[in-house]
Amino acid sequence: MKIARKLMAHYVDSSITTTPAYSRLGKDLEEYTIEMNANVETKKNILGDASTSIDSYEPQASVEPYYADDTDPMHAKLQSIIDERKTLDDLKTTVVEVHLWEDVEGSEGTFVAYREDAIIEVVSYGGDNTGYQIPFNLHHIGNRVKGKFVVATKSFTADV
Amino acid sequence: MNIIELVKEIVLSFPRISDLHIDFTECESENYGLYPTGDQLIKEDILGDQDRQHNFVLYAIFQSFNDYERMANSTFLLDLTYWLEKAAKNQPIEVTINERTVTGKLTKLSSANGMLYGYQEGTLSGPVTYQLQIYAQYHLESEELL
Numbered sequence: 001m002k003i004a005r006k007l008m009a010h011y012v013d014s015s016i017t018t019t020p021a022y023s024r025l026g027k028d029l030e031e032y033t034i035e036m037n038a039n040v041e042t043k044k045n046i047l048g049d050a051s052t053s054i055d056s057y058e059p060q061a062s063v064e065p066y067y068a069d070d071t072d073p074m075h076a077k078l079q080s081i082i083d084e085r086k087t088l089d090d091l092k093t094t095v096v097e098v099h100l101w102e103d104v105e106g107s108e109g110t111f112v113a114y115r116e117d118a119i120i121e122v123v124s125y126g127g128d129n130t131g132y133q134i135p136f137n138l139h140h141i142g143n144r145v146k147g148k149f150v151v152a153t154k155s156f157t158a159d160v
Numbered sequence: 161m162n163i164i165e166l167v168k169e170i171v172l173s174f175p176r177i178s179d180l181h182i183d184f185t186e187c188e189s190e191n192y193g194l195y196p197t198g199d200q201l202i203k204e205d206i207l208g209d210q211d212r213q214h215n216f217v218l219y220a221i222f223q224s225f226n227d228y229e230r231m232a233n234s235t236f237l238l239d240l241t242y243w244l245e246k247a248a249k250n251q252p253i254e255v256t257i258n259e260r261t262v263t264g265k266l267t268k269l270s271s272a273n274g275m276l277y278g279y280q281e282g283t284l285s286g287p288v289t290y291q292l293q294i295y296a297q298y299h300l301e302s303e304e305l306l
Contacts, residue, residue, distance in 0.1 A: 004208070005206050005208075006207050006208040006302060024207070026205055026206040026209075027205060027207060027209065028205055028207050029205050029207075030203055030204065030205055031207070032206050033208065054298060119174035
């Protein structure tokens with residue numbers, strides 16, 4: 001059966017402290033796509049046979065539009081990047097992809113999820129008169145772990 | 161309250177409209193009827209939240225014996241247009257879809273084509289019908305997943 005788009009949930013750690021606080025992405029977003037950007041290598045041997053291999057990915061996603069909302073913790077995080085012109089490790093965060101179609105047996109409201117480190121890239125800020133906009137990109141940088149996500153508490157626990 | 165009920169309530173709160181029918185207008189002057197003309201999906205985000213628009217036509221019966229009266233009639237529509245633009249204040253609405261109730265809010269009211277629409281007695285000396293097309297945009301939250 002086709003899986004509804006809203007069942008693939010995307011969360012990003014919007015905390016500006018060391019304790020994660022996950023905010024769900026998607027409000028006003030008609031599309032959110034993670035481009036895998038696979039590194040594909042193709043070789044041809046002397047027999048004329050071609051072999052293709054993929055040895056890495058550089059996943060990246062664009063959040064546009066993002067309308068700043070002062071009740072959304074993500075806005076505070078993005079605004080601090082803009083105000084302080086943050087760079088390097090100050091842009092690091094984590095993202096969690098939650099499979100809302102894949103319950104964890106025996107735990108209501110808990111679903112299979114994957115967490116990965118990411119870098120936030122603020123593309124621009126301002127925009128037109130529909131609202132203050134801060135489009136940004138998320139670059140996934142690895143350390144991907146499988147775990148469980150409790151939707152009610154927005155907490156992720158990695159599998160042992 | 162659904163979007164039709166809400167827009168009726170808002171239009172009725174305009175100071176110069178004291179009574180408002182739905183899908184009906186009486187033939188006498190100073191009568192108003194609000195006619196819903198359909199709903200459409202504007203966009204849906206990946207959470208399942210929707211922005212929708214419901215269209216209406218407001219018909220108003222006025223006297224238009226001379227330019228003074230016709231100026232007053234068109235000014236009425238202009239004043240109503242300005243007033244409606246400020247009237248959307250995220251008022252809550254409720255919609256029932258497939259026996260499930262979802263909540264939302266009114267986000268924008270706009271209007272267009274305010275004009276003399278037709279003559280009732282084939283002449284400007286009798287009551288005439290003015291129209292104003294009203295567009296109500298509203299946001300619906302997706303149903304809770306838990």
